[in-house]
Amino acid sequence: DAGVTQSPTHLIKTRGQQVTLRCSPKSGHDTVSWYQQALGQGPQFIFQYYEEEERQRGNFPDRFSGHQFPNYSSELNVNALLLGDSALYLCASSLTPTNEKLFFGSGTQLSVL
Amino acid sequence: EDKVVQSPLSLVVHEGDTVTLNCSYEVTNFRSLLWYKQEKKAPTFLFMLTSSGIEKKSGRLSSILDKKELFSILNITATQTGDSAIYLCAVAHYKLSFGAGTTVTVRA
Numbered sequence: 731d732a733g734v735t736q737s738p739t740h741l742i743k744t745r746g747q748q749v750t751l752r753c754s755p756k757s758g759h760d761t762v763s764w765y766q767q768a769l770g771q772g773p774q775f776i777f778q779y780y781e782e783e784e785r786q787r788g789n790f791p792d793r794f795s796g797h798q799f800p801n802y803s804s805e806l807n808v809n810a811l812l813l814g815d816s817a818l819y820l821c822a823s824s825l826t827p828t829n830e831k832l833f834f835g836s837g838t839q840l841s842v843l
Numbered sequence: 844e845d846k847v848v849q850s851p852l853s854l855v856v857h858e859g860d861t862v863t864l865n866c867s868y869e870v871t872n873f874r875s876l877l878w879y880k881q882e883k884k885a886p887t888f889l890f891m892l893t894s895s896g897i898e899k900k901s902g903r904l905s906s907i908l909d910k911k912e913l914f915s916i917l918n919i920t921a922t923q924t925g926d927s928a929i930y931l932c933a934v935a936h937y938k939l940s941f942g943a944g945t946t947v948t949v950r951a
Contacts, residue, residue: 734885763938772847772931772941773886786937818884830875830935831891836884 732757734835736821742841743811751806751838755823762804763832764796767818779804780827808840816842845870849932849942857950860922864945866932867914874935876908876915881929881944889917889930922949 765773775788779798822832879886892908933939
């Protein structure tokens with residue numbers, strides 16, 4: 731049973747560029763959430779996707795956008811990268827949008843130079 | 844605004860010691876409290892607590908929730924080097940709100 735998978739594992743970008751991160755949920759899960767974890771901090775909620783729509787959103791600017799595909803996989807896009815966007819980006823999946831128990835992937839480590 | 848505060852921020856113990864990790868919270872529309880263990884990158888689920896006073900146990904780990912005083916405790920007994928990790932506490936409403944974590948280092 732495959733867990734949550736994310737790609738790539740590491741990424742280096744420069745300021746102003748755009749980045750796309752990808753996530754496949756755990757088998758049987760239809761809801762995907764994205765979190766940003768800065769060094770020394772806990773993960774911060776970015777948004778949640780269910781039925782190919784953004785259902786909930788945290789306190790992140792519009793530069794952060796996402797998409798969910800019919801097979802439940804998801805993408806996180808960040809435009810106009812800032813140095814402060816450097817972080818570990820975690821994808822999590824759940825059985826339903828209201829199920830609190832999240833299963834996390836190993837993340838994408840994004841470095842913005 | 845949601846607040847989840849974990850203490851201590853870090854601690855170092857020797858194998859066989861017992862550790863107690865604390866998590867206090869102020870969250871509207873509380874549904875449950877979850878503990879995760881983060882080694883390297885992926886947080887892995889430990890416990891989900893919804894009712895006060897009911898201890899959940901898994902091997903050497905146990906946790907309890909106090910909804911009146913708004914805190915939870917995670918205990919690890921007979922620690923092993925494999926317990927070295929960051930332990931994250933999160934409170935669930937429409938999202939998970941995480942604390943900053945407690946870094947536990949277990950020395951042989």
